[in-house]
Amino acid sequence: MQDLIDELGHLPGVGPKSAQRIAFHILQSDPVDVRRLVAALTEVIDKVRFCVSCGNVSAEELCRICSDARRDGTVLCVVEESKDVVAIEKTREFRGRYHVLGGAISPIEGVGPDDLRVKELVTRLASGEVTEIILATDPNLEGEATATYLARLLKPMGLRVTRLASGLPVGGDLEYADELTLGRAFEGRRLLDV
């Protein structure tokens, strides 16, 4: 029992108290449910790997998005993590393909450009199919610096390099926005075409 509590305690956001609660919940659950959980965990370990092309999590060699011929191969969206792909897919706004970097440049944490999948990105561009790169790294300092680095690397290749807009969250009040976000919203304002 203690082994289970210790293992659960390693999960993100799970402290010792929560780990104990989950462990006792598992103990009292229907064995069928627990076996299903075990099977799901085993399957994740055995079957899920990373797409050889974009670096996204995938069950096959090529992920669902990279192998889908209906996706627009001329636009590539560069993100930090696989979970960012999930977030963008939910919007149903983007029909191109992705490239997962595996993090952001953060020298203070010892992460430089060589530790990310930048080389793989540049290699992917060799075919000449891609014409636009959308830099969708996080709108924080590391994400901005990574976008700056990539823009400098990719622009000389004659590509259209764009960055996701920053600004006001939908459904919020303008007066509650912080001055930096509001400043960025002004900077990225667009013409209303009515």
Add this chain to the structure above:
Amino acid sequence: MPAVYRDDAIVLRAQKLGEADRIVTLLTREHGRVRAVAKGVRKTMSRFGARLEPFMLIDVQLYEGRSLDTVNQVETIGAYGLTIAADYARYTAATAMLETAERLTETEREPALQQFLLLAGGLRTLSQKAHEPGLVLDAYLIRSLSVAGWAPSFTDCARCGQAGPHRAFSLAMGGSVCPSCRPPGAAAPHPETLRLLSALLTGDWPSADASEARRRREASGLVAAYLQWHVERRVRSLRWVERDGDRPSINVPANVPVNVPVKVAKIDVAAIERAQAAVAPTLDDPEPF
């Protein structure tokens, strides 16, 4: 009742904590280096998430805690992050400055006013783009080491005080050394390099800006070695600092059409600066170098 205090601070580091929180390391004006929890700042609706990014100079209110304090309110004094992150060379130089400041303020809550002022001035200078980022970094490193008690000598002998300039330079002895004090294995940098280092220490920017690239390279090598010698632990970000004339470190495959030389990214910095100027308060702007 927990104690509440307010101080000016520079955000040195922000680490993820749990689902949406961050632990921020702050170098404050009066309370030295402080680590604090900022709750919910990773959510897009967070009111002060943007103000708690590294390089920000802020006016912050904190609740005192047992090991970590808690951030309660934040106002921006200097938003240096955006301008710095829009230029990769500046970003790498500024990151090395933050890491050095963290290393040189080893004990938490021990006031380090000089280090605070120096870092604020350094970041401001970097964001103003008046000088080459590598020079600003080296000037900051030498001066912060001096404030920490390891002031190097670039003219007189560091051991016996004999008037210089001298040819030899010894890390262990603290700078230039005369022929009789010179230990075996001391470096012999070019006299111009020592003049550049001296200019950076004293803030003689016209001389520093006019220096040659190879002297700058030699000077930054000496400064980095001097820093590592004294702080003992490795300053990780120094490895990634992009110096004048460096190229991106990725080897582009031969079949990729790249028109070298690689140019600096054309992000609209002027627009960012205009946006910043609109919100820049005049509370307590630090003096640039």
